Amino acid sequence: MSMETIEPGLGRMTGKAVLITGASSGIGRATALVFAAEGARLVINDINAAGLETLRATIAAAGAEVRAFVGDVSKAADSEAMVAATVAAYGRIDVAVANAGIIPEKDLLSATAADFDHVMAIDGRGMFLTCKYAAAEMLKAGGGAIVCLSSVSGEAGQASQAVYGPAKFVASGITRHLGVELARSGVRVNAVAPGTIATPALMKMSKEYVDGVTARHPIGRIGQPVEVARAILFLASDEASFITGAVLPVDGGYLAQ
Numbered sequence: 311m312s313m314e315t316i317e318p319g320l321g322r323m324t325g326k327a328v329l330i331t332g333a334s335s336g337i338g339r340a341t342a343l344v345f346a347a348e349g350a351r352l353v354i355n356d357i358n359a360a361g362l363e364t365l366r367a368t369i370a371a372a373g374a375e376v377r378a379f380v381g382d383v384s385k386a387a388d389s390e391a392m393v394a395a396t397v398a399a400y401g402r403i404d405v406a407v408a409n410a411g412i413i414p415e416k417d418l419l420s421a422t423a424a425d426f427d428h429v430m431a432i433d434g435r436g437m438f439l440t441c442k443y444a445a446a447e448m449l450k451a452g453g454g455a456i457v458c459l460s461s462v463s464g465e466a467g468q469a470s471q472a473v474y475g476p477a478k479f480v481a482s483g484i485t486r487h488l489g490v491e492l493a494r495s496g497v498r499v500n501a502v503a504p505g506t507i508a509t510p511a512l513m514k515m516s517k518e519y520v521d522g523v524t525a526r527h528p529i530g531r532i533g534q535p536v537e538v539a540r541a542i543l544f545l546a547s548d549e550a551s552f553i554t555g556a557v558l559p560v561d562g563g564y565l566a567q
């Protein structure tokens with residue numbers, strides 16, 4: 311599947327109400343396109359209203375049901391409202407993909423307290439809030455699936471990730487703790503841990519960092535957004551019915567070393 315077309319899928323999300331945060335760009339955008347192809351009814355969220363509208367129009371033109379919700383996942387009121395908008399549109403929320411995030415490249419000495427707070431607000435608190443409000447609605451309906459975006463940076467140490475890396479450990483931690491807390495309720499919580507993926511966020515990082523990290527992927531290349539989207543689709547689908555609290559590497563072998 312290309313990033314810009316919607317090719318028919320296998321109907322693995324037919325009729326499911328799906329919220330995807332940070333959908334204007336990169337992995338979130340690719341995930342929205344894959345889920346639309348699989349028959350999902352979507353609410354797409356981002357703080358980038360223009361990018362969100364472009365994606366909404368692309369998905370709607372392909373005949374899928376989609377609503378856009380502009381909002382900031384780090385704000386409790388916005389997170390609660392985007393979940394409420396999903397329930398208002400479709401009567402339920404079956405799947406939430408907590409994807410929105412920023413990827414600052416900072417080493418320990420250059421990172422400030424404000425840098426730490428900023429990334430934790432979005433990648434940490436934002437992920438918590440998305441899970442909290444989505445799970446509350448899923449519990450009312452008796453089940454659902456949440457997929458969080460962790461990272462290899464949330465499972466192992468790296469240089470130049472002194473603020474982003476700890477925030478991604480929050481994503482892995484939320485996944486494991488909520489996976490256990492909600493296990494008997496029918497709500498599954500899992501994460502993907504991508505290696506380096508060719509998204510607009512990566513283009514903002516230094517060539518030195520990207521070249522270094524690319525060389526450390528055993529598969530010999532970085533990943534494409536759609537390769538992460540397909541793993542998110544699997545974890546969100548009924549095919550993953552016995553998987554919860556898991557953090558799945560999607561990393562070309564990075565974490566296997």
Ligand SMILES: NC(=O)c1ccc[n+]([C@@H]2O[C@H](COP(=O)([O-])OP(=O)(O)OC[C@H]3O[C@@H](n4cnc5c(N)ncnc54)[C@H](O)[C@@H]3O)[C@@H](O)[C@H]2O)c1
Nearest residue numbers: 332334335336337357382383410411461504506507509511
């Ligand atoms: N690209 C990679 O190499 C990589 C690797 C591992 C994990 N990830 C994770 O994948 C996720 C997506 O990353 P990406 O590379 O696609 O980035 P991206 O910058 O291409 O897309 C992220 C999107 O999130 C949106 N966003 C940022 N702050 C937001 C907020 N407060 N509320 C709502 N939306 C907000 C942005 O506007 C953007 O559209 C992130 O959680 C990131 O940590 C990325």
